[in-house]
Amino acid sequence: MxxxxxxxxxxxxxxxxxxxEINEITEKKQIIFLLDASKSMQGDGQWIEAADSACMIASALPKEYEVALLVYNTEIVYEEDFGNINQKTRHALETVELQGYTTPAVALETAADMFDSAAADKRVVFISDGEISLRDQSETETAIRQFENMVDQIAEQGIKIDMFAIPNDKTENEVSYGTKVTSGEQYTVGENQTIEEITAKYLFQTLQIEKIELGEAVSGEGNMTVDLQDTYMQNAKILLVSGENIEDFHVAGQCESLNMLQGNKFAVAELENPLERQITMDYSLENRGNVHTYLIKEYFxxxxxxxxxxxxxxxxxxxxxxxxxxxxxxxxxxxxxxxxxxxxxxxxxxxxxxxxxxxxxxxxxxxxxxxxxxxxxxxxxxxxxxxxxxxxxxTVPVVEEEPDYTVLWIVIISLCAVVLLLSVLYERKKQKKTMVRRVPLS
CATH class of the missing domain: 2.60.40 (Immunoglobulin-like)
Known part of the structure; x- marks a missing residue:
């Protein structure tokens, strides 16, 4: 065989x-930041820290996330739609005038209308001291009830409310009602953590964004060569978070495009389609302080x-x-x-x-x-x-076996032998008859 x-x-x-498509997002997630721009947020650096926090998260998130921003007091005073938060946004937030009273229900209602119903995950993030106040007690109580009613509606829509709470000894945190009803996360600034640390926790723990920690240092300036390990990612983001104001931040490396967003205490550089593994980064701070550096790589x-x-x-x-x-x-x-x-x-x-x-x-x-x-x-x-x-x-293919001609050849040879034998016998018999005919008569 x-x-x-x-x-x-x-x-x-x-x-x-x-x-x-290979780079199509299959499950879109949406986050809307609601920044409290009332007079009670005029504390030392609180507003700029709030602006930094929202812009840092928006710039560091991967492409499956869409981020929008609303600034409110008793009305919406500034807004950026999904996908539009950039360095221009960060500059605009510095010019927002903090004034007036606070009714977060109007911001929450506006945010609810902005969400795409098909989004797989929808979150509202308040950055506020939690105060709800109007001109008199009666109006304030009405505003609180309106906010609570709006929270109940939000919860029915599957929208989660998170909060970065900025403590204010003079006011009660009424906005925290939203995190309790929707089972959201609440971080409080000052409980042994700065707002920069809270922002990083929200990014990497609450949202569970994968990252590589490049290191932590205490310095006034520094430089680093970042090894991307390969060039197969669609984008690589280098995130710098500091406890002190960042004066300069530079990133150099070959890529198709480089986008940067910098605040007071954070900086993000996004390299689209890197062409080389080695990227150099340098920075300087206003004062010596803690610096954390992260690498976020995104593959499709x-x-x-x-x-x-x-x-x-x-x-x-x-x-x-x-x-x-x-x-x-x-x-x-x-x-x-x-x-x-x-x-x-x-x-x-x-x-x-x-x-x-x-x-x-x-x-x-x-x-x-x-x-x-x-x-x-x-x-x-x-x-x-x-x-x-x-x-x-x-499927195991059926392999046809070659025919076995052994028996056939035996039969053929046997037949040939028989034919040959018969031929020989016939010839002998014929010869005998011929000899008999030739015998002479005596």
Missing amino acids: LFIGLSLLFPARVLAAEKN LKADMEKSYTSEEGTFTLKVNVVNHQEKPVLDSETLKDSISVLINGKEASYRVENGTAMVPYQTDETAKVNVEIAIQPSGNVVHYIKTADTVEL
């Missing part, structure tokens, strides 16, 4: 959703797969390709390779990488259906990837 080795290539099957990845079969070994090979938003294979990167797993029937499978493709062996001697899952762990990075599982049918 002759067994012929085959190598059969099956059509590619896309495991990531084909309907979505997709995967597809092919399968081949070698009958000599009875082995299938699953060929998994993972590419970024520029269609570049990412398995050549050691940092990304370690975060990508291939699971077959729920168990992690080993693989080798050839020319940027993961080669996953799977041995079977009969047709089988297996569940293939490609999982990508963030490992400190923001990774946009639709985690999918696909049932793949591994």
Whole structure:
């Protein structure tokens, strides 16, 4: 029996959703900051700290988030729609005049109308001392009831209210009612934490944004070479947070575009499509102080797969390709390779990488259906990837055996032998008859 080795290539099957572009956000999240611009926020640096906090979070968040901003007292005095917060916004907030009384219900109602109903996560973040006040007690009580009614409506819409509370010994925090009803987060400035520290906690703990900590220092100036580890991300953000005012902040590196936003005590540099791994950064502070530096990298990845079969070994090979938003294979990167797993029937499978493709062996001697899952762990990075599982049918090809002609040849040879034998016997018999005829008569 002759067994012929085959190598059969099956059509590619896309495991990531084909309907979505590789850099399309599948689950949009929205945050609206509500900044209290009433007279009670005129404390030492409170307003600028509030402006810094909102702008820092807006500039550091990954692309799945959309951020808007409303500034209010008894009415909306300044606003930025989703996606418009930038350095111009930060400069504009410095010119806002803090005055008048406070009725946050109007800001909350405006925010509720701004949200996209399809957003997967909707949050309102108050930065306020929590005061609700009007000209007299009766009007104030009415404003408090209006706010509480609005909070109840917000809760029914699935909107969560968070708060950065700035303590004011002269007023009661009425706005905290919103965090209690919607199960939101409330951070209080001054409870052994600055508003800069609260902002970082909100970003990395409450919102759980993946990041890499580049270091902490106490200095008046510094410089650093940041290793991005690879250039497969769509964007890389370097975030500097200081306890003192930042005077200068510079970032240099090859990329398609560089966007920067700087406040008093924070700075963010966003590098779109970096072209090199090594980025240099330097800064100087007004006074010597604590400096925290973070790296936020954002990837858009997709995967597809092919399968081949070698009958000599009875082995299938699953060929998994993972590419970024520029269609570049990412398995050549050691940092990304370690975060990508291939699971077959729920168990992690080993693989080798050839020319940027993961080669996953799977041995079977009969047709089988297996569940293939490609999982990508963030490992400190923001990774946009639709985690999918696909049932793949591994069909063992039926290999036709070469016919065995042995019996046929035996029959043919036997027949030939019989024919030959009969021919010989016939010739001998014929010769005998001829000899008999030639015998002379006596």
